[in-house]
Amino acid sequence: MDLSLSDEQKQLQEQAERFVRDKYAFDARRKIAATERGWLPENWAQFAELGWLGMSFSEEDGGYGGGPIETMIVMEQFGKGLVLEPFLPTVVLGGGMIARSGSKAQKEALLAPMIEGKKQFALAWLERQSRYNLADVSLKATKEGAGWSLSGHKGVVYNAASADHIIVLARTAGSAREPKGLTLFIVDGKAKGLSRRDYPTQDSLRASELTFDKVSAGADAVLGKVDEGFGIVEDGVDRAIVALCAEATGCMDAINAATLEYIKTRKQFGVPIGKFQVLQHRMVDCFTNAQEARSMTLMASLKIDDKDPVVRAKAASGAKVQIGKSGKFCGQSAVQMHGGMGVTDELSVSHYFKRLTMIDLMFGNQQHHLTRYSNLAMAA
Amino acid sequence: MDLALKPDHKAFADEVRDFARKNLSPATKEKTFSGKHYDRDDHMVWQQALGKKGWLAYTWPRKFGGPGWDVTQRFLFENVLAEEGAPRILPFGPKMVGPVIYTFGNEEQKARFLPGIRESTVSWCQGYSEPGAGSDLANLRTRAVREGDHYIVNGQKTWTSYAHWGDWIFCLVRTNTEAKAQEGISFLLIDMKTPGVTVRPIIMLDGAHAVNDVFLDNVKVPVANLVGKENEGWTCAKFLLANERLGIAEVPSSKRGVSMLRTLSDDPSMAEKIADIDLQVQALEMSELRALSTMALGGAPGPEASILKVRGSEIQQRIAELAMEACGEYAAPYQPGMLFQDTNETPIGPDHAPPAAPRYFNMRKTTIYGGSTEVQKNIVSKAILGL
Numbered sequence: 232m233d234l235s236l237s238d239e240q241k242q243l244q245e246q247a248e249r250f251v252r253d254k255y256a257f258d259a260r261r262k263i264a265a266t267e268r269g270w271l272p273e274n275w276a277q278f279a280e281l282g283w284l285g286m287s288f289s290e291e292d293g294g295y296g297g298g299p300i301e302t303m304i305v306m307e308q309f310g311k312g313l314v315l316e317p318f319l320p321t322v323v324l325g326g327g328m329i330a331r332s333g334s335k336a337q338k339e340a341l342l343a344p345m346i347e348g349k350k351q352f353a354l355a356w357l358e359r360q361s362r363y364n365l366a367d368v369s370l371k372a373t374k375e376g377a378g379w380s381l382s383g384h385k386g387v388v389y390n391a392a393s394a395d396h397i398i399v400l401a402r403t404a405g406s407a408r409e410p411k412g413l414t415l416f417i418v419d420g421k422a423k424g425l426s427r428r429d430y431p432t433q434d435s436l437r438a439s440e441l442t443f444d445k446v447s448a449g450a451d452a453v454l455g456k457v458d459e460g461f462g463i464v465e466d467g468v469d470r471a472i473v474a475l476c477a478e479a480t481g482c483m484d485a486i487n488a489a490t491l492e493y494i495k496t497r498k499q500f501g502v503p504i505g506k507f508q509v510l511q512h513r514m515v516d517c518f519t520n521a522q523e524a525r526s527m528t529l530m531a532s533l534k535i536d537d538k539d540p541v542v543r544a545k546a547a548s549g550a551k552v553q554i555g556k557s558g559k560f561c562g563q564s565a566v567q568m569h570g571g572m573g574v575t576d577e578l579s580v581s582h583y584f585k586r587l588t589m590i591d592l593m594f595g596n597q598q599h600h601l602t603r604y605s606n607l608a609m610a611a
Numbered sequence: 612m613d614l615a616l617k618p619d620h621k622a623f624a625d626e627v628r629d630f631a632r633k634n635l636s637p638a639t640k641e642k643t644f645s646g647k648h649y650d651r652d653d654h655m656v657w658q659q660a661l662g663k664k665g666w667l668a669y670t671w672p673r674k675f676g677g678p679g680w681d682v683t684q685r686f687l688f689e690n691v692l693a694e695e696g697a698p699r700i701l702p703f704g705p706k707m708v709g710p711v712i713y714t715f716g717n718e719e720q721k722a723r724f725l726p727g728i729r730e731s732t733v734s735w736c737q738g739y740s741e742p743g744a745g746s747d748l749a750n751l752r753t754r755a756v757r758e759g760d761h762y763i764v765n766g767q768k769t770w771t772s773y774a775h776w777g778d779w780i781f782c783l784v785r786t787n788t789e790a791k792a793q794e795g796i797s798f799l800l801i802d803m804k805t806p807g808v809t810v811r812p813i814i815m816l817d818g819a820h821a822v823n824d825v826f827l828d829n830v831k832v833p834v835a836n837l838v839g840k841e842n843e844g845w846t847c848a849k850f851l852l853a854n855e856r857l858g859i860a861e862v863p864s865s866k867r868g869v870s871m872l873r874t875l876s877d878d879p880s881m882a883e884k885i886a887d888i889d890l891q892v893q894a895l896e897m898s899e900l901r902a903l904s905t906m907a908l909g910g911a912p913g914p915e916a917s918i919l920k921v922r923g924s925e926i927q928q929r930i931a932e933l934a935m936e937a938c939g940e941y942a943a944p945y946q947p948g949m950l951f952q953d954t955n956e957t958p959i960g961p962d963h964a965p966p967a968a969p970r971y972f973n974m975r976k977t978t979i980y981g982g983s984t985e986v987q988k989n990i991v992s993k994a995i996l997g998l
Contacts, residue, residue: 232683234904511992526897533614549890605886
């Protein structure tokens, strides 16, 4: 049992801190968010150069042999800066799923260029009726010659507009909401019959509604095995959840630091408001919540490569419960303690609050994961 | 970074488990799982067995007779013992006064007191709180006046856990009334058999007798029993409190509590409440491991230990609350005989019901003792947040 970072991991942490400091000052971020893409290609090129796009992949996949701890380190700093580049959909979700389930040809065609910064991905799993049920999929893929034809709708697909390839969860067999009979297809982002409605999200990311109208996919577009996509997507999402938790801990550190600074300087009744015990104790509660979030994120990062899928699922759900709870507490408290300034667009605090709120909703909120964890724990 | 255990750590855990199975009395173990109160022998016989093995003072460094274990070994030791149903090690000797003596005491004091603490042949209690000094501990008034080679001590200590079992008491006393509150305090060791020491029980809301008033009436204490310098006892006091906060999180027994809860109810809404507290325990455990791993790199337990105390105590309360909730109305019958005595009485409701409500009531103390939640938050606010 060892909880200390290696020298290389400490260097990575410093590198990521430096990136956020240099490139993600609050005003700089605002400008990035206002660009057409919503992120900067030069930053993405820098990620590739620094090795971040390949750090968590094995050497035989063209990566640098790191793992979830490296992802955690970088995502935490991304959270501090509210970084907009699509690291989560491209590297953690798309890259991770291809590395674990892709064929040799898929890895060569997709993973290697992704690590070089030349390809981006998006995962299209959600549909209007799905809420948090990953298996609630009605987009249909039907046999068409040697390949497939995809028709249906996908929603809130992060990074779809920038993605070179979209990984689509489609129903190839079985009835609605049945985990069996789902298949993942890797579809070209510009495929014929695929149309998009692009939009910004509450937290300045980019997502799209996708309509598939007889989109053709070859037999070689299947990721993993036909009818057995659910396990891949569930596992991929669990790993993405852990990375997202790390981002949330960074957000919480930043929002707490901003609030602490504010209550030390804002004066009312002739004293800094941080002299009032009621605010002091609320600030301590924020600090405690962030500590617990960090602990659960670390625990999940250490367990998410476990051989047992139940251990992985419990770790991801457990951490997500904590992140939902702590993120809401820190976010709402920060806004409250900032008073009127907390509900303006002008200060960073509202932006962290929005991101923390969306993180709770992403891939299942606190209540969803509490139920999932509870069921897994009772079954054990 | 790695959570996995190395083979020698696995072997160590097996050794601890084996020791517990051979040395823990079945009657004591039964009390743990049925929620009965321990008597003095339950604690002392078990602690003496640990002492003989050299494991009672398990947090001590080797040069003072501790086993010199690493963080992982301590973690395993505490967890395995809790799983096996061992009573917690009473902290007053091995976790409180022992480290104060080997850190601040002189050679003569180390030679005289440490062996009895390590072997649990001498039982200690803590003379900190007073009727007028609770959260505001530095306001204590027990007075020690020097007369030749002795101090004459007068005053009252209260909330003294197990004073009725205690051979010795370590006391914070005022040796200078002129100085600022914290500066006139000294740390004194007092033999409970000295004339003028009187113990009076305080019965708690669940009917239990664990705490006491201790009256000190012209008690003659040799100057040789002063630890550290006169008027510098506050340093010892704070050092001890930081150690106390760390152990007070009680993670291993809360883990045991969570697994016991899972056996009590199959109501799905209860299951989610149990899942929630299970996750809170995991977060606390990981936070404690992070703090310990920082300490292993040379740090002392700092103000962040306050957070562990706050959360650990809230979690203990919640587990007790859920155990009571699982009983429904069968939490109501009061059966003190089933809590305090060996009896043939049968439970009126389910087996787990008789101790459930008393434990819930009793556990309210956890956010009050060892520095209340509010005091801990004041500490964090000042020392960590700089407010």
